[in-house]
Amino acid sequence: MEQVAVLAARAEREAADRPVVDKRMTAEAAVALIRDGDHVAIGGTLYSRTPMALVFALLRQRRRHLSVSRPLACYEIELFLATGALDRIVTSWVGIGLPWGLAPIFRHYTERGEVCYDEWSHLAMGLRYKAGAMGVPFLPSLTMLGSDLAAALDLQTVACPYTGQQLAAVPALNPDVALIHAHRADIFGNVQVDGYRHMDVDIARAARKVIVSAERIVSPEQIAATSSQTMLPHFAVDAVVAAPYGSYPHECYGLYGADLEHFDAYVAAAKEQGPAAGLRYVQENIDAHPDFASFVAAAGTARLAALGAEARELTAQMPPTGATP
């Protein structure tokens, strides 16, 4: 387990300036904040609101010796593995999604012992980020006790000083950089999302640097007029990247569904050719495009329109039914 350094992370935030300035930049400029060897936390979950524009920009730069953490990880993990960027995966689950079976490139590297996989429970990942976000070194929990997960991670227990109850002491995680995708942000970095928030708030507040991509850049007045939807305040955000369809081929709540056919093609190739397919995917879908918008445009307007219609159908108000109390 890596040494957590909650106080060091706090000292950095304490010492940092909090300028209220235009924080917009390109995805490439933003991910230049990430150094070889950094721990990068990726927001969203599985194939929902993944900051794909930022992930692709990072993949393009071919960083080395990264640790990557996520609540549940999808095929982006396989792309980091296939390009040799990754030393360590920190999550509770890695797959593409239920219908696609086991993730073949992930299996290739883990079964050969060529990458470390720190497997935590889903709640433990949430508590690791939450402890980091709270500025405390651990959080007590009733989860993970007695399991081989706890043994493999050398997870310690702690006795309640009031009652003596034994609890798991889940250590804080303060990632070097968090990548988050949102529905809206203003130029200062006030960030809003619709729908479920995954673990994004805790991930961002735990991280030492926070990069947010947004479907739309909106005015500060619009943020203020809808402030209950604001997820992060400007002082917790370091860079803002405009990224329409910034989660594609993953979903963005209410705006577009996940492109499952894109997954089908990827998984078919990965099952057949292993890591070579992952590398070719990066070459064809990232390296060959000047930017993320070009990759999205290659999906075609009809495809994107269909994904948009699906999202609107699923998030519109449901008609009342007999089964609903």
Add this chain to the structure above:
Amino acid sequence: MSGVTAEELMAITASRLLADEKVVFAGVGMPLLASGLARRLHAPRLTIVLEGGIIGLSLLPGKLPISTNEMRAAYGAQMLTEITDIFLYAQRGYFDYGFLGAAQVDMYGNINTSVIGSLDRPRVRLPGSGGANDIISLCNEVLIVTQHEPRRFVEKVDFITSPGYLSGGNSRADAGLATGRLGAVVTDLALLDFEPVTRRMRLRGLQPGVSVSQVREQTGFELLAGNEIEELRAPSAEEIAIYRELRDGPARVLAGPA
């Protein structure tokens, strides 16, 4: 019984275990489908919760989610929140049922979804816990649904991803898991539970037409047997029809010859 698949039999049997006006924390796939079926039959006020931050969802027939974190899972939900929040409701004791599938389960109800073989150099690296470890640790009563095969029902799992009764007796409580109990295991052959003292898996019911020896043949450890083993009710036409509609969408009206 002809024409009913193993999956349908399991989901329908499992759905009957869920009572009305309770809260079920369901895994995606068969647990979610069985929960949705219960809501459409005997438990219309059953609240379904998914780990993706989703509370009180309504399934859209034929458009079932394949992940707990997607719009199809959130369809008709009463509340959308954060993932960690959902698990903290479980830790607080609100969730009557935790409902899981299992790649490998042992005689004490321990589940492995991490590795086949050793952790360092696994023969097969499985995806990992996801929320399963938390669900089995934190929900009030845990239900497991899985196909009955010797490779799934093993004496000892290769790796305890999600703790059942650990090594039996009081070992679960001794590890600090003071709350939660394993209620039932539902398979295509049988209904099983756990003997209260040894905490070993025990046969309680048989699916229609299945014999005790058939169940034993498909179980990779010595199964205890209850004093009374009931024969489970065969799925009704209504249960089958509603299940299929949920899974496949509204039945198409048969048109004339093409």
